């Protein structure tokens with residue numbers, strides 16, 4: 001007899017790219033979306049990460065742990081460990097937030113219009129868990145001229161060569 005609880009509806013699938021060999025993006029891979037209750041997210045993330053990822057908060061500038069990180073590696077979603085940004089696309093923006101000119105893979109993030117705080121901005125979110133990551137501005141460097149302005153609390157840094165968590169790696 002199985003005691004496992006089956007959800008009534010199968011999880012929606014999204015196409016993303018995971019970490020392949022040498023930390024390169026894998027071919028597009030279908031994965032189930034990560035859906036949790038507010039209480040489950042709070043228990044997993046803790047208050048600081050929950051405020052950013054699940055309540056669209058913003059780190060104070062220059063206070064995050066990753067804005068000045070210059071090590072080689074991959075930045076994973078702190079909610080679901082999806083690879084989101086690579087150190088090769090990180091640049092010094094002077095803003096005090098970790099800044100990238102492109103995502104690890106375009107499939108791994110999505111955009112949403114954000115009209116909060118009396119501004120029209122483009123919010124960027126994680127494809128797999130819908131976590132709020134930060135905003136995109138059109139003042140970045142070549143080749144994209146985009147600036148993905150992120151919150152450190154939304155990210156986990158995986159140093160190059162380190163063993164990735166199972167949720168980040170292609171099988």
Ligand SMILES: [Zn+2]
Pocket residue numbers: 077078079080081082126127128129130131
């Ligand atoms: Zn995520």
